[in-house]
Amino acid sequence: MSRRGDWVYENNGGTCVAIAGADYCVVAADTRLSVGYSILTRDHSKICDLADKCVLASSGFQGDIKALHKNLAARELLYQHQHNKRMSCPAMAQLLSNTLYYKRFFPYYAFNVLGGLDSEGKGCVFTYDAVGSYERTGYSAQGTGSTLIMPVLDNQLKSPSPLLLPARDAVTPLSESEAVDLVKDVFASATERDIYTGDKLEIVVINKAGTTREYIELRKD
Amino acid sequence: MNVYLGDSGLAGDCGGRREGGGREGRKKQGGDCKLLGSQRMHGGPACPSVSPSPPSSPLFLAKWQLRLPSLLRLHRGPHRTRPPFFPRSPILEKKKKATPPPPPPPPIKIVTRARRDPQTLPHAGKVGTLESTRRLKEGEGASRMFRNQYDTDVTTWSPQGRLFQVEYAMEAVKQGSACVGLRSSTHAVLAAANKPASELSSYQRKVFRVAEHAGVALAGLTADGRVLSRFLRNECINHSFVYEAPLPISRLALRLADKAQRSWKRPYGVGLLVAGLDETGAHLYYNCPSGNYFEYQAFAIGSRSQAAKTFLERRFEGYNDYTPEQLIKDALSAIKETLQGEKLTSANCTVAIVGRKDDGTIEPFQMIDATRIQEIIDSMEAAEEAPPAEPSSMQEEERTSDAAPMDI
Numbered sequence: 001m002s003r004r005g006d007w008v009y010e011n012n013g014g015t016c017v018a019i020a021g022a023d024y025c026v027v028a029a030d031t032r033l034s035v036g037y038s039i040l041t042r043d044h045s046k047i048c049d050l051a052d053k054c055v056l057a058s059s060g061f062q063g064d065i066k067a068l069h070k071n072l073a074a075r076e077l078l079y080q081h082q083h084n085k086r087m088s089c090p091a092m093a094q095l096l097s098n099t100l101y102y103k104r105f106f107p108y109y110a111f112n113v114l115g116g117l118d119s120e121g122k123g124c125v126f127t128y129d130a131v132g133s134y135e136r137t138g139y140s141a142q143g144t145g146s147t148l149i150m151p152v153l154d155n156q157l158k159s160p161s162p163l164l165l166p167a168r169d170a171v172t173p174l175s176e177s178e179a180v181d182l183v184k185d186v187f188a189s190a191t192e193r194d195i196y197t198g199d200k201l202e203i204v205v206i207n208k209a210g211t212t213r214e215y216i217e218l219r220k221d
Numbered sequence: 222m223n224v225y226l227g228d229s230g231l232a233g234d235c236g237g238r239r240e241g242g243g244r245e246g247r248k249k250q251g252g253d254c255k256l257l258g259s260q261r262m263h264g265g266p267a268c269p270s271v272s273p274s275p276p277s278s279p280l281f282l283a284k285w286q287l288r289l290p291s292l293l294r295l296h297r298g299p300h301r302t303r304p305p306f307f308p309r310s311p312i313l314e315k316k317k318k319a320t321p322p323p324p325p326p327p328p329i330k331i332v333t334r335a336r337r338d339p340q341t342l343p344h345a346g347k348v349g350t351l352e353s354t355r356r357l358k359e360g361e362g363a364s365r366m367f368r369n370q371y372d373t374d375v376t377t378w379s380p381q382g383r384l385f386q387v388e389y390a391m392e393a394v395k396q397g398s399a400c401v402g403l404r405s406s407t408h409a410v411l412a413a414a415n416k417p418a419s420e421l422s423s424y425q426r427k428v429f430r431v432a433e434h435a436g437v438a439l440a441g442l443t444a445d446g447r448v449l450s451r452f453l454r455n456e457c458i459n460h461s462f463v464y465e466a467p468l469p470i471s472r473l474a475l476r477l478a479d480k481a482q483r484s485w486k487r488p489y490g491v492g493l494l495v496a497g498l499d500e501t502g503a504h505l506y507y508n509c510p511s512g513n514y515f516e517y518q519a520f521a522i523g524s525r526s527q528a529a530k531t532f533l534e535r536r537f538e539g540y541n542d543y544t545p546e547q548l549i550k551d552a553l554s555a556i557k558e559t560l561q562g563e564k565l566t567s568a569n570c571t572v573a574i575v576g577r578k579d580d581g582t583i584e585p586f587q588m589i590d591a592t593r594i595q596e597i598i599d600s601m602e603a604a605e606e607a608p609p610a611e612p613s614s615m616q617e618e619e620r621t622s623d624a625a626p627m628d629i
Contacts, residue, residue, distance in 0.1 A: 074458050081430065081454045 009061045009109040010035055013196025014046055015145030016057035017186060018115035019157065019179045020123030020138050020171045024207040027115040028183045029057040030145075030191070030218060031200040042199035042220065049211065050076050051086040054116035055204050056096070059143030060130075061109035068108050071099060089116035093126040093134060100132030107131050111142040116206050123171050123206075138171050145190035145197040152186050176205060184216055191218045376484050386488060390510035393490035397440030399526050399559035400427060401552050402494035402505045403519035403533065405543045408576030408584070409496035409503040411438040412552035414523075414559055415569045428573045428588060432457035434467045435497025436573055436586040440523035441510070442490040449489060453477060470497040474506035474514045481512035492522045498575050498583065521555060528558040545576060549589070550601055567594040 016029040029046040032039060047057045048069040056072065058065045075095060079087045087095070093114050100108055107130045114126040114134075127140035139157050141149040157172045172179065180203060191198045201216040371377050372385035379385060398416035402409065415424035425443045429450040430436045437453065439446035456476050460468040474495050481488060488510045495506040495514075507522065508514040519537045521529035532555050540548070549572055557565040572594055575586035 070462055074462050077458055078454070081451075 009064070011060060011109070011144070012040070012062045013144045014059035015141065015143035015149065015187070015190055015194065015197045016046060016059050016111070016113045017141045017149060017153070017183055018057065018113045018125040018127075018139065019153070019174075019183065020115065020125040021174060021176060021179055022123065022171055023117075023121055024176045024179070024205060025055075025115040025117060025123035025125065026176070026179045026183055026203060026205050027055045027057050027113065028187065028201060028203040029059065029143075030187065030197045031202055031215075032196065032198050033062060034196050037195070039199075045202055047202055047204055048073065049204075050092055051088070051116070052211070053206060054087065054089040054092045054114065055206060055211070056092075056112060056114050057142075058110045058112045060111050064108040065110045068099065068110050068112075072096060075099075088119050089114065089124050089126075090118055090136075092116075093124075093136070096126075096128065097132040097134045100128065100130065102132075104131050111146075113140050113142050117208075121208060141186075143197075145187075145194040148190045148193055149186050152189065153182075156182060176207065180205065180214075187216075187218060375487060384511075387511045390488035390490045391492070394441040394492035394510065394522055395524060395526075397443070397491070397523045398427070399521060399523035399529060399556065400438040400440045400494055401519075401521045401526075401529050401533070401555040401559075402438060402496050402507075402517065403537070403540055403548055403552055403555070404496065404503045404505045404517075405545075405548055405576075406502050406541045407498075407578075408543075408545045408548055408574060409498065409505050410545070410548045410552045410572065410574050411436060411494055411496050412549075412556050412570055412572045413438050413440075414556050415571060424569075426571075428571050430573075430586050430588075431473070431495075432461075432467060432497070433585040434499065434575060434583065435470055435473060435495065436575060437496070438494045438573070439491045440526075441492055445489040446491040446493065449477065449480070449491065449493065452480065453495075467499060469499040469501070470495060470504040470506065471499075471516075473497065474508055474516075477508045478512045478514045481508075481510060494520060494522060496573075496575060497586065498577055503576055519551075519555075521559070523559070525559040525561060528561065529555040532558045545574060545584075546597075549574065549597055553594070553598060553601065565598055567591040567598065570594065 013034040014030050014032060016027070018025065018027045027047060031043055031045060033041045033044040044062070046059055046065070047055060050056050050069075050072055056069065058068065072092070072095065076087050076092070079091075096112060096114060100110075100112075109130060111130065112128040114128070116124060118124045124136055125138065125140050126134050126136050127142065128134045139153045141153060157174070174182070183203060184201065187197070187201050198218045199220055201218050203214040203216065205212050205214070369379070369385070371379035371383075372389070375384065375386035377384075377386075399414045401412045404410070411428055413427035415427070417424040427440070427443065427446075428436060428438045429446075431450060431453040435453075435457065437446075437450060439449075453473060453476070456473065457468045460466075460472075477493065477495065490510055492510065493508040495504075495508060497504060505517050505520065506514050507517055507520050518540055519533040521527075521533060533551075536551060540551075543551070552572055553565065553570065556570045560569070563569070568591070572589045573586060574584065574589060576584045578584055
């Protein structure tokens with residue numbers, strides 16, 4: 001495929017998934033970095049801990065993703081100094097949206113999924129497009145494997161549409177371990193068919209007690 | 222004789238206030254000139270109004286000598302205390318020679334208390350201006366600063382090579398309540414005495430976290446201190462954004478000092494103790510409003526800080542090897558010295574610590590919890606009351622690794 005001479009982006013691939021529970025949130029991303037048909041590294045984290053209850057996973061162009069994560073981390077530190085507390089997940093969600101739209105006409109090539117606990121301790125997941133349009137949902141997948149994963153999550157998690165009245169909680173009734181198992185299964189399936197997804201899976205679980213990390217091996221081909 | 226020019230030929234309206242004069246000056250010289258209100262004429266150019274008696278009459282001289290309040294005072298002869306602004310007319314000079322010059326005014330009585338050695342005063346060897354004194358309130362003893370014609374603008378040098386506005390800004394630091402900083406090779410501690418402005422109010426925050434690895438304690442105009450803390454926070458964030466590394470403390474102090482070099486702004490009236498940890502260990506710097514900064518092993522600033530400094534001077538040599546616990550205890554003792562008799566409780570002091578623990582992990586800059594401070598104070602008092610024991614025998618458990626959360 002020939003690109004324009006002035007094409008400044010490149011897609012480094014990868015998939016990110018997040019699932020919100022009643023009092024937890026699971027955010028997961030694979031660790032493969034690719035360009036074209038080559039693998040750059042099998043061990044690159046796409047997840048950034050922004051606040052103690054807020055985690056961002058992004059796939060797309062790693063240069064923009066690194067810059068975006070740094071930007072948000074610096075803004076969060078500033079917030080901490082000014083307000084003497086860490087940023088809540090909904091606040092970070094809005095900040096991320098604004099940051100992305102700020103570059104509306106030269107966007108961050110980043111497909112983001114923000115997960116964490118809101119101020120009440122309930123799990124929340126926010127899903128974004130490249131220019132900052134966002135929505136709070138119960139689960140989401142972004143990246144090269146998202147088209148393979150999203151239908152499966154829809155099938156399993158049955159998130160009610162936000163247009164339905166009365167408004168129902170978007171979080172899933174699954175328990176934490178069930179949600180983690182679902183994520184592992186879903187990634188294993190995506191790895192089979194998506195060339196950009198594989199190598200290792202990094203799973204971050206945020207709950208009242210704090211944040212835990214887990215690494216699962218995936219197919220390396 | 223031109224009544225508007227007067228004898229001396231000096232034109233213009235009432236010269237206004239005497240050099241360096243103030244309320245005291247006016248009081249001593251009698252009432253205000255009724256014609257010109259608050260503008261006094263202290264032998265300045267002639268007052269533009271008609272004299273009731275001609276200048277050369279003996280009656281006028283007598284009145285002037287007795288310093289009775291009169292509608293106006295005409296200047297007779299050359300000004301005693303200020304050089305003339307305008308050249309004198311030779312015709313008028315000739316007239317003056319006939320009459321004897323008036324006697325000099327009686328010296329103004331200056332009520333003094335502790336008088337500082339004149340050579341050490343800011344205007345030793347002053348230009349021939351008549352100065353009045355203005356007593357400044359200070360925490361430690363009464364001392365005096367002379368106002369003079371070089372102190373209005375921060376960009377004006379005095380003939381002795383001093384910038385008075387900057388020196389006055391440093392005086393502002395002495396008005397703030399005490400702050401103490403000390404460091405070992407791995408940890409730095411900042412402590413501040415919490416003095417509420419009134420019974421009804423709470424105390425001003427004096428210790429600020431600037432970055433994970435650094436913080437400041439300030440004394441002086443806390444509003445200026447807040448602005449500077451915000452600036453320092455920005456600098457630290459920008460540096461770690463670009464270099465992915467924490468800003469070394471010496472460079473942090475340097476940025477702060479550079480900020481004092483804005484000639485169009487008034488100096489920041491706050492002294493900052495900058496403490497932090499970087500690759501080379503723990504550091505403590507003191508930044509003056511003048512833009513100077515020095516590194517210290519231990520230092521105290523603010524009112525009654527001399528007591529704390531004396532305490533620290535006796536003990537600082539061993540600080541490099543102190544444990545964090547010992548540093549905190551010494552900081553609290555130093556603050557206790559500044560309270561001068563008042564009981565030290567966790568309510569009237571703030572303590573913050575930053576450092577690198579024995580296992581290599583960083584202990585980020587944070588205020589120590591009030592309950593923990595109270596425990597330490599209690600143990601200090603218990604140790605004092607107990608028969609003299611070895612410092613090591615009253616060693617408490619090392620600071621636990623779960624550091625106290627940031628106190629608001």
